[in-house]
Amino acid sequence: MLQRLKARCHVDQIAISPGAASVITNPPGDLLVGPAAEILRTYWVKAGKLLVVGAISAVTRLIAPLIKGKDQDPAVVVLDANALMIVPLLGGHKAGGEDLVIQLAEDLGGRPILTGDSRSQGRILLDCFGDAWGWRRQGDCTSWKNLMLNQAKGCKLEISQSSGSRLWQTTEGAKKLFNVCANEHSDQSIYLSIGPHASKNCCWHPPTIWIGVGCERNTSISILERALEISLDAAGLNQEAIAGFASIDLKDDEPALLAFVEEKQWPIRFFGAESLNQVSVPTPSEKVLAETGTASVAESSALLAAGEGSVLYQAKKIFYPKANENGAITIAIAEALKPFAPSRGELHLVGSGPGDLALLTNDARFALSRSAVWIGYGLYLDLIEPLRRNDQVRIEGELTKEKDRCIKALELATEGVRVSLISSGDSGIYGMAGLALQLWLDKPEDERPELQIHPGISAMQMAASKVGAPLMHDFCAISLSDCLTPWGKIEERLLAAACGDFVIGLYNPKSKVRTWQLPTAINLLRKHRPAETPVVLARQLGRTSEKVTIYNLDNIPIEEVDMLSLLLIGNSASLLKDGWLLNPRGYSVH
Numbered sequence: 001m002l003q004r005l006k007a008r009c010h011v012d013q014i015a016i017s018p019g020a021a022s023v024i025t026n027p028p029g030d031l032l033v034g035p036a037a038e039i040l041r042t043y044w045v046k047a048g049k050l051l052v053v054g055a056i057s058a059v060t061r062l063i064a065p066l067i068k069g070k071d072q073d074p075a076v077v078v079l080d081a082n083a084l085m086i087v088p089l090l091g092g093h094k095a096g097g098e099d100l101v102i103q104l105a106e107d108l109g110g111r112p113i114l115t116g117d118s119r120s121q122g123r124i125l126l127d128c129f130g131d132a133w134g135w136r137r138q139g140d141c142t143s144w145k146n147l148m149l150n151q152a153k154g155c156k157l158e159i160s161q162s163s164g165s166r167l168w169q170t171t172e173g174a175k176k177l178f179n180v181c182a183n184e185h186s187d188q189s190i191y192l193s194i195g196p197h198a199s200k201n202c203c204w205h206p207p208t209i210w211i212g213v214g215c216e217r218n219t220s221i222s223i224l225e226r227a228l229e230i231s232l233d234a235a236g237l238n239q240e241a242i243a244g245f246a247s248i249d250l251k252d253d254e255p256a257l258l259a260f261v262e263e264k265q266w267p268i269r270f271f272g273a274e275s276l277n278q279v280s281v282p283t284p285s286e287k288v289l290a291e292t293g294t295a296s297v298a299e300s301s302a303l304l305a306a307g308e309g310s311v312l313y314q315a316k317k318i319f320y321p322k323a324n325e326n327g328a329i330t331i332a333i334a335e336a337l338k339p340f341a342p343s344r345g346e347l348h349l350v351g352s353g354p355g356d357l358a359l360l361t362n363d364a365r366f367a368l369s370r371s372a373v374w375i376g377y378g379l380y381l382d383l384i385e386p387l388r389r390n391d392q393v394r395i396e397g398e399l400t401k402e403k404d405r406c407i408k409a410l411e412l413a414t415e416g417v418r419v420s421l422i423s424s425g426d427s428g429i430y431g432m433a434g435l436a437l438q439l440w441l442d443k444p445e446d447e448r449p450e451l452q453i454h455p456g457i458s459a460m461q462m463a464a465s466k467v468g469a470p471l472m473h474d475f476c477a478i479s480l481s482d483c484l485t486p487w488g489k490i491e492e493r494l495l496a497a498a499c500g501d502f503v504i505g506l507y508n509p510k511s512k513v514r515t516w517q518l519p520t521a522i523n524l525l526r527k528h529r530p531a532e533t534p535v536v537l538a539r540q541l542g543r544t545s546e547k548v549t550i551y552n553l554d555n556i557p558i559e560e561v562d563m564l565s566l567l568l569i570g571n572s573a574s575l576l577k578d579g580w581l582l583n584p585r586g587y588s589v590h
Contacts, residue, residue, distance in 0.1 A: 001053060001083055003028075008107060011051055015039045037062050047095060048074035051104075053081055059089060070094055071141055077101055083108040092116055093128045093148075094137070099370075106365035117152045122390040124173040126151060126192060129391055130204035132372035134344040134416015135164060135194070136240035139202040147191050147202045151177065162195035163241075164206030164339055165415060167373065173390035196241035196335065198232070206339040207243040207416065209313070212302025212332040213257060214247065214288070219327025221256035227319035227329045235314045235333055243340040244268060246305035248276060248297045256327075265343070267446055269305045276300040282315050302334035309337040341416030345449030346370070347409055347440065348419065349433045351426040351456020354542025355383045359462070364454045368420050375409045376422030383543070384422070400483075406436045413449035426458040430479055430507050459566045460505040463538035466548040468580040470536065470568055474502055475583075480517045481508035487517070494521055498528035503574065503583055506567040510558070518558055525569060526553055534576045536568035537561065550581060 002014045015032035016024075024031075032039065036054075043050060044066045052059050056078050067073055067090070075097035076090040086104050088097035098114055105112040118125045127144050130137060150157060157177050161169075168174055194204045211228065232239055244267040251257055252270045261268045273293035281303070284295035294300065298316040314333040321327060348367035353359040368374065368387055378396040388394060397405040409421040423431030433453050440451050464471045476497050482490060497504050504525075510518045525533075531554040538548045539560070551557070553569070561567070575582045 001079070001081060004108070005051060010104060010107070013043075015043075041066060043074075045074055046072050049091075049096065049100060050074055050076045051079065052076065052089075053079050056087060056089065063090065069141075075100060077104070079104070079110070083110040085113055086110045087113040088116075093118075093125050096128060096131065098125065099128065099131075103366055103369050106369045107362050109362055122173060123151060123176060124168075124171070124391045126157075126177075126202070129168070129372075130194070132370075132418045133165060133168060133204075133206070134339060134341040135204040135206050137204055138199070138238055138240055140200050143201045150191065157191045159192045159194065161193070162197070163208045163335070164194055164204070165412065165417065167393045167395075167412075168391075171391055171393055176390075196237050198236055198238040203238065205238050205241040207241060207341045208306075208336045208339050209237060209241045210243055210302045210305040210310070210334045210336060211245045212247065212298040212300070212305070212316075212334065213245055213251070214297035214301075214316075214330035215251065215254060215257065216327035217254070219254070219256055219329055220321065220325040221260055223319055223321055223325050223327060223329045224256055224260050227317070227331050230319070231314060231317060231331045231333060234317075237313070237333070242266060243336060244305060246271065246301035248273065248292055248294065248301060250292060267340075267343075269301070271301050271304050275304060279303050282312065298330040298332035299334075302332045306334040306336035307338070310334050338411075339415040342414045342447050342449040344416035345413035346418040347413040347421065347436065347449050347451045349427040349431075349436055349451070349453045350420045350422045351428070351431060351454060351458075352376075352380055352384050352422050352424055353456040354425065354459060354462045355540075356542040357384065357386065359457050359542055360384065360387075361454070361456060364456055367452065367454045368422075371418045371420040373409075373412055373417055373419045374422060375405050375419060377405075377424075380422055380424045383424075402432060402435055403439075406432060406439050409436065410439055410443075410449070414443075414447060416449075423456070424459075426456045427453060428455065429458050429460075429477065459507070459538070459541050460568070462541045463505075463536055463548065463566050463568055466538065466541075467536050467550060467568075468582050470503055470534075470570060470574060470581045470583050472583045472585045473571075473573065474500075475505065476502045477505040477507060479507040480510070480521055481514065482517065483514075490517075491520075491524065494524050495528075498525050501571045501573075503571050504569040506569065508563060509565055509567055510561045511563045518561060522553060522556060522558075529553060529569075529572070534570040534574050534581055536581065537565060538568070539565045541566070550576065550579070 005011045006014055013032055017036050018033055021027060021033045040062055059078050063076055073091050075095035077097055077100055078087045078089050086101045088101045092098040098116060098119060101112045126147055192202045193199060196205060196209050245261050246269045249270040249272050276294040276296060279300040281296040281299040288297060289295040299312060303310055303312060313335045316330050316332040319329045348371055350364050350367050373393045373395060374381060375395045377399055381394055381396060409419045413419045421432050421436055427433040440448055460477055478493050533553045535551045535553055535556055537551060540546045573583055
């Protein structure tokens with residue numbers, strides 16, 4: 001179990017007690033061995049996550065002396081040795097314990113044991129839901145405690161949102177909770193705000209603020225730190241709302257600037273003077289123009305980094321050195337229309353299988369449980385709808401609008417959102433993975449969210465399993481759709497597969513407008529294979545109206561074939577006996 005947790009990247013370090021280590025024959029080299037209390041004390045860090053395999057009572061006693069408070073404790077999750085029961089013992093909300101339990105249960109096939117009010121009542125977890133959207137949380141403990149108490153009482157809460165995606169407001173969980181207010185600072189009845197403004201109250205901060213910087217060579221980092229703090233305070237903004245920094249490319253080797261953004265883990269963009277000159281700013285400078293080739297560095301770079309539709313939130317301010325400091329800093333602040341946090345975003349390409357939830361892999365379930373947004377064709381989303389929680393957004397796309405769905409998913413993930421882009425079958429077999437990956441690779445490396453591909457059971461595998469073992473030897477898959485591939489190329493592949501005596505899976509065989517391709521393909525195959533060659537026609541695989549029938553090349557009912565169908569064409573070795581189809585592997589069975 002411990003090795004599996006590490007292989008699935010749920011843990012970074014495995015640690016066990018000396019007694020447990022004594023029964024391991026060949027322990028891994030990186031295994032940490034020590035008393036349980038000492039290990040827990042060593043790894044007891046704020047916002048951390050501790051997974052413990054053992055008895056809840058024993059773990060409770062071990063962690064009791066370490067508990068400090070909600071804002072300081074890690075998440076502690078307890079599993080039995082077979083991961084059948086998974087419990088969030090501590091840090092269920094802010095530290096992410098409950099989310100982790102749900103994801104582990106989906107991935108490991110266990111059962112999440114959740115007793116918190118929000119989960120049990122199908123509500124959004126107000127104090128942690130923003131993590132999945134790429135936002136950062138702020139506010140004092142008392143405000144958050146009062147907010148959660150009001151939620152538990154079933155009070156209608158008020159919210160104001162000035163930035164970040166509002167898609168979450170469409171969820172059933174959100175509809176139960178909020179009266180949405182238009183004005184960020186309407187009155188003191190606001191319980192939760194989402195935006196860049198600093199407040200002691202409950203806040204989620206989408207990363208929409210870009211800091212434009214101009215500076216003298218070798219300016220002290222202390223000036224930059226002071227300038228940023230003063231500028232944000234003056235503008236009433238919180239540092240957690242910062243998306244990144246920007247400056248002129250002449251400063252792409254400025255030591256203090258690079259060291260500061262690296263420490264804070266903020267991205268930084270550099271622009272040439274020609275690009276900066278194209279931006280209209282309120283305070284251009286002839287002196288800056290003479291020195292850099294552009295009349296504005298801080299304001300122009302902030303606006304360029306923030307992108308189309310951005311506004312200059314604060315015009316440039318100049319900060320001069322104090323004693324023992326060098327140089328000077330100019331800072332301007334712009335606000336973008338959309339957040340930017342690809343380092344927090346995740347794009348999961350999920351193969352949902354043929355349709356039956358029993359055939360959905362644990363890996364796919366894990367990705368779906370982790371994502372705030374599901375994007376896919378409506379029919380495919382319907383099939384997995386029973387798994388969607390009240391806090392997850394569903395975005396439907398049209399059947400032929402694959403690129404639109406990919407672009408939307410990638411845009412959201414770049415904002416910092418965890419997104420699942422869903423295909424039926426396997427995402428990498430005539431699914432969305434290829435297009436999504438292509439669009440992802442077209443982005444600059446520092447603008448790419450994390451991307452993971454989660455395989456699913458393909459229609460070809462499912463059809464084969466229904467009739468026997470027709471794929472036991474060499475086989476291939478060919479799509480008859482000429483929407484993206486010229487028919488001439490498809491015909492070449494059909495001929496090669498026929499001559500090579502491959503078992504052939506025909507995907508996308510026929511649609512309402514593509515009616516001639518299938519008869520043409522069958523006629524080509526008849527020239528190379530006998531009329532009695534078995535053909536499997538599978539429709540609506542994994543669904544309530546599933547129908548799988550075996551025909552031959554001479555009697556395929558073409559009128560029954562549609563886009564929800566798959567055909568498996570046998571080869572010279574295919575054997576049909578007692579209703580079962582077999583392509584012998586070559587073993588001696590006598």
